[in-house]
Amino acid sequence: MNDPILHHYPASPFSEKVRLVLGFKGLAWRSVTVPVMMPKPDVVALTGGYRRTPFLQIGADVYCDTALMCRVLDRLAPQPPLLPAAGAALAPILAQWADSALFWAAVPLTIQLGGPAGLLPEASPEFLQAFAADRAAMSAGLRRPGPHDARAHLANYLGWLEGLLGDGRAFVLGAEPCIADFAIAQSPWFIRRSPKAAALLLPPYPRLQAWTERVAAFGHGSASELTSGDALAVAAGAGRHAPCRVDPSLGFDAGSDVTVNALDYGADPVPGRLVGLSLDEVVLERVDERAGRVHVHFPRIGYQIKALRA
Ligand SMILES: N[C@@H](CCC(=O)N[C@@H](CS)C(=O)NCC(=O)O)C(=O)O
Numbered sequence: 001m002n003d004p005i006l007h008h009y010p011a012s013p014f015s016e017k018v019r020l021v022l023g024f025k026g027l028a029w030r031s032v033t034v035p036v037m038m039p040k041p042d043v044v045a046l047t048g049g050y051r052r053t054p055f056l057q058i059g060a061d062v063y064c065d066t067a068l069m070c071r072v073l074d075r076l077a078p079q080p081p082l083l084p085a086a087g088a089a090l091a092p093i094l095a096q097w098a099d100s101a102l103f104w105a106a107v108p109l110t111i112q113l114g115g116p117a118g119l120l121p122e123a124s125p126e127f128l129q130a131f132a133a134d135r136a137a138m139s140a141g142l143r144r145p146g147p148h149d150a151r152a153h154l155a156n157y158l159g160w161l162e163g164l165l166g167d168g169r170a171f172v173l174g175a176e177p178c179i180a181d182f183a184i185a186q187s188p189w190f191i192r193r194s195p196k197a198a199a200l201l202l203p204p205y206p207r208l209q210a211w212t213e214r215v216a217a218f219g220h221g222s223a224s225e226l227t228s229g230d231a232l233a234v235a236a237g238a239g240r241h242a243p244c245r246v247d248p249s250l251g252f253d254a255g256s257d258v259t260v261n262a263l264d265y266g267a268d269p270v271p272g273r274l275v276g277l278s279l280d281e282v283v284l285e286r287v288d289e290r291a292g293r294v295h296v297h298f299p300r301i302g303y304q305i306k307a308l309r310a
Pocket of ligand 1: 012013014015035036037038051052053054064065066067099138266
């Protein structure tokens with residue numbers, strides 16, 4: 001019953017990154033399908049306003065952002081590790097590049113080349129229009145490459161990866177997979193969902209394509225479906241949280257009212273009481289009438305904490 005709960009949807013690349021990590025670790029998990037766009041009332045009941053996909057729930061602890069989620073899964077199931085000795089120093093750096101630069105070169109371009117209907121095949125024209133408006137609002141203010149730029153960026157990036165795999169290594173940092181493999185894999189996975197984009201973008205990179213298949217072969221672990229209402233009931237009934245503490249040297253007082261927001265896009269602030277703070281994690285406590293007393297965790301990198309009162 002304590003299996004982690006992944007809130008995600010099938011076409012989400014960042015969700016695929018986490019599904020592959022769950023497969024790599026051979027974990028059993030519960031799967032809640034979330035809406036692909038706002039409104040997301042059951043998401044917000046758990047996260048307090050964070051709308052991005054995916055997020056991970058363990059009882060009444062909610063983990064936002066895949067960088068943090070993967071660290072949590074690595075703690076929960078340390079073998080096989082996401083930071084094996086051979087790649088431990090470089091892997092997070094490469095993963096961060098994959099989650100940002102590579103993702104933004106690959107994903108909008110794939111949608112542009114293949115059309116959103118290819119990715120959301122069941123969607124009506126009205127739905128696709130609303131989807132486009134939702135994503136435009138979510139990334140307002142973000143400077144994004146145009147299609148010609150993205151194509152050039154992507155050709156450079158995929159060329160780098162092809163070169164990295166050129167010595168015949170099985171995974172990007174050696175013989176063992178690491179977090180960077182899963183962070184990178186979401187982009188070619190997404191491109192391959194669109195046959196038109198895949199045919200245009202991937203043929204020059206045979207080693208990358210063979211590697212994509214090796215990573216895909218880890219599968220997704222063993223998932224069982226859960227409704228979002230049942231996930232809310234799991235949180236409300238948990239009665240405990242993962243231990244956390246505020247490091248007083250890091251600029252914020254334990255118990256103070258703060259907000260946390262992403263710095264790039266989907267930056268809706270989440271208000272709460274500060275109950276955990278370290279160099280790599282911030283934890284807010286909030287109470288929701290349906291989810292109960294929830295601890296919402298964010299990584300520090302890519303997020304901002306603001307004090308609500310001095
Ligand atoms: N840095 C975040 C990025 C997550 C992200 O951008 N997810 C996309 C889907 S793959 C998203 O949230 N799209 C809007 C939505 O699902 O509402 C992470 O690693 O989790």
